[in-house]
Amino acid sequence: MIYTYLGPAGTFTEAALLQVPGAAQATRVPSTNVNTALEMVRCGEADAAMVPIENSVEGGVSATLDAIATGEPLQILAEVLVPITFVLTVREGVESLAQIRTVATHGHAWAQCRGWAEKNIPKAEFVPASSTAAGALGLLDPLAHHDAAISSPLVAAEENLRVLAGPVEDNAGAVTRFVLVGKPGPIPEPTGNDKTTVILPLAEDRPGALMEILEQFVVRGVNLSRIESRPTGEGLGHYFFSVDVEGHLAQARIADALTGLHRVCPDLRFLGSYPAAGGLVTTVDDHTSDKAFARANAWVAGLRGNLGS
Numbered sequence: 001m002i003y004t005y006l007g008p009a010g011t012f013t014e015a016a017l018l019q020v021p022g023a024a025q026a027t028r029v030p031s032t033n034v035n036t037a038l039e040m041v042r043c044g045e046a047d048a049a050m051v052p053i054e055n056s057v058e059g060g061v062s063a064t065l066d067a068i069a070t071g072e073p074l075q076i077l078a079e080v081l082v083p084i085t086f087v088l089t090v091r092e093g094v095e096s097l098a099q100i101r102t103v104a105t106h107g108h109a110w111a112q113c114r115g116w117a118e119k120n121i122p123k124a125e126f127v128p129a130s131s132t133a134a135g136a137l138g139l140l141d142p143l144a145h146h147d148a149a150i151s152s153p154l155v156a157a158e159e160n161l162r163v164l165a166g167p168v169e170d171n172a173g174a175v176t177r178f179v180l181v182g183k184p185g186p187i188p189e190p191t192g193n194d195k196t197t198v199i200l201p202l203a204e205d206r207p208g209a210l211m212e213i214l215e216q217f218v219v220r221g222v223n224l225s226r227i228e229s230r231p232t233g234e235g236l237g238h239y240f241f242s243v244d245v246e247g248h249l250a251q252a253r254i255a256d257a258l259t260g261l262h263r264v265c266p267d268l269r270f271l272g273s274y275p276a277a278g279g280l281v282t283t284v285d286d287h288t289s290d291k292a293f294a295r296a297n298a299w300v301a302g303l304r305g306n307l308g309s
C-alpha cells in the first residue's frame, strides 16, 4: 500500500495518516500540496491520499473541497480527527518576540493564531508556507528568510527548533478533520455510525432550489453534519454544495435520499460512505429505519401488483 499526504514529514496531515491502521508500516510519500496528492491517487502512483478537509475554528479547506468535487472521481474511504495546537519557533539568532518581522506557516494555521499574532507580534508579516512543517523546516534553510514559524510542537521538537511561545492558537481545543481518499471502489462496511459525502451542483438559480435539496434529507430523517457552498468558478452566483450526512449508503433512508436527490440534482457526485470518527452516535427514528422503508416498499409493491389487472 502506498500512501501520500500533505507533507513534508511532521505535518498534522502526517499525524492523521499515522492513525490509519497499517499506515505506519506502509510506504508514505509526502506531496507538496493537496492537488498533487490527489493527482497521485488519480494516476495510480498512490493507493490513497490523506488530506485536510475542515478545521473546527477556520472551517473548510477550500483546496480539498474543490479538488475532490471536480475532475476524475475519487472516493472518501475514512475520516480522522487530529487535535490541533501550535507553537512559535524561531531562527537561530532571534531572541525575542520584538525581533520577529516575518512568520511562515500554512494559511489555515495562521487563521487559527491571528489574534495571538496581532497582540504579541503586531509587526510580523505572514509568509504563506505549503504546510506548517514546511514553514518550520524553512528556519533551518539559509536561503529562506523568515524569522519565525508556527507549527506543531512535535515538528519543533523533532527538528530541535527553539520555541519562543506556545500554545499560540486563539481557540484551545481546535480539531482538524482529515479524509483518506482513494479511487472509486468497494465502499467500507456500515458500522452504524457512518457518514456519507455528496457534492450537489445547483442546476438552476431559482427560489427554493437549495430547499428542494435539503428536504430530500429532512423527510428521510437524515442529519447533516456539514454543508458548505463553494463557487464553481463559472462566475458570480454559481455554486455547488458539499454536504456530509450521518448514515451509510447501505441504509434505506440514505439510499432513498440519494434517489430523491438524483431527480432534483442529476449531476450530483457521491463521494463515499465511511465510518465516522470521534464517537459520533447516530440515532434513527422508527419511521425512517430500514424496517420502516422495507414495510412501506412492500406495501406499495403489493398495490402495484394489481396494476392493469
Ligand SMILES: O=C(O)C(=O)C[C@]1(C(=O)O)C=C[C@@H](O)C=C1
Pocket: 006, 010, 011, 012, 013, 014, 052, 055, 061, 084, 106, 108, 109, 130, 131, 132, 133, 176
Ligand atoms: O500544515 C499542516 O501541518 C497541515 O497538515 C495542514 C493544515 C490544514 O490545512 O488545515 C492542517 C491542520 C491545521 O489546521 C493547519 C494546517
